[in-house]
Amino acid sequence: MKSESARTVEVPVPDVSFVSWERLPDRKLPEEPAPGVVPDLAVEVLSRDNTAAEMDRKLRDYFAAGTRLVWYIDPPTRSARVYTAVDQGTRIDESRALSGGEVLPGFKLSLAELFARADRRGQQGS
Numbered sequence: 001m002k003s004e005s006a007r008t009v010e011v012p013v014p015d016v017s018f019v020s021w022e023r024l025p026d027r028k029l030p031e032e033p034a035p036g037v038v039p040d041l042a043v044e045v046l047s048r049d050n051t052a053a054e055m056d057r058k059l060r061d062y063f064a065a066g067t068r069l070v071w072y073i074d075p076p077t078r079s080a081r082v083y084t085a086v087d088q089g090t091r092i093d094e095s096r097a098l099s100g101g102e103v104l105p106g107f108k109l110s111l112a113e114l115f116a117r118a119d120r121r122g123q124q125g126s
Helices: 054-064 109-125
Strands: 016-018 041-045 069-074 079-085 088-093 097-099 108-110
Touching: 016 088, 041 097, 054 069, 054 079, 108 109
Parallel strands: 041 069
Antiparallel strands: 016 041, 069 079, 079 088, 097 108
């Protein structure tokens, strides 16, 4: 049986991700649709089917693999949780914006605008 420290970390495939050029071999886009590249930013859009245990495991796996920033978007509460480390998370509500921090300097995404766009798309599909 392998010890926890010897276990190979599989990086979950996030709903949305950002990968810097530095993480890509020869700065070329991979041809496969889900490359085995660790994202700098991982974004998960939470659903009813996600459990707290599942999301805690994913968070640990992201950071163990080298992901630098994780966003958990929670549509029912119209909020997000921003993680810069496994034990460093901040909840932000719809009145605030997500920041790219050191991963995407200068990038901002208004949660109010994000949820308003999602609402409009949902209404178009009805």
